[in-house]
Amino acid sequence: MMLLVLGAATTLWAHAILMDSNPKNNSTVKGPDFPIHLRYNVRVDGKRSKLILVPADGGTAIPVDAPKQTAPDTLESHVSGVKPGEYKLQWKALASDGHMSSGEVDFTVN
Numbered sequence: 001m002m003l004l005v006l007g008a009a010t011t012l013w014a015h016a017i018l019m020d021s022n023p024k025n026n027s028t029v030k031g032p033d034f035p036i037h038l039r040y041n042v043r044v045d046g047k048r049s050k051l052i053l054v055p056a057d058g059g060t061a062i063p064v065d066a067p068k069q070t071a072p073d074t075l076e077s078h079v080s081g082v083k084p085g086e087y088k089l090q091w092k093a094l095a096s097d098g099h100m101s102s103g104e105v106d107f108t109v110n
């Protein structure tokens with residue numbers, strides 16, 4: 001029974017949880033161009049992960065370059081031509097356990 005519980009805990013831990021980001025949640029960054037850096041608690045598959053930048057007012061999504069991996073647990077990208085305002089960086093990352101995790105980072109561009 002204990003082995004079953006330990007196995008379940010290990011599986012849950014393998015889901016991608018965002019540990020650090022740039023921009024940081026609820027921060028302000030200088031636009032119109034800025035880098036994106038996301039670090040997770042586990043290895044992620046950069047080729048199957050996606051980033052989308054959406055204006056908080058529900059406007060048209062802004063293209064984000066396909067993420068690159070500088071480390072097994074990291075996704076990096078860059079956006080250009082972003083107008084001042086509030087945004088949500090929506091991310092989907094395929095974790096090492098084979099599950100897709102998602103989340104968002106809210107921030108403001110000035």
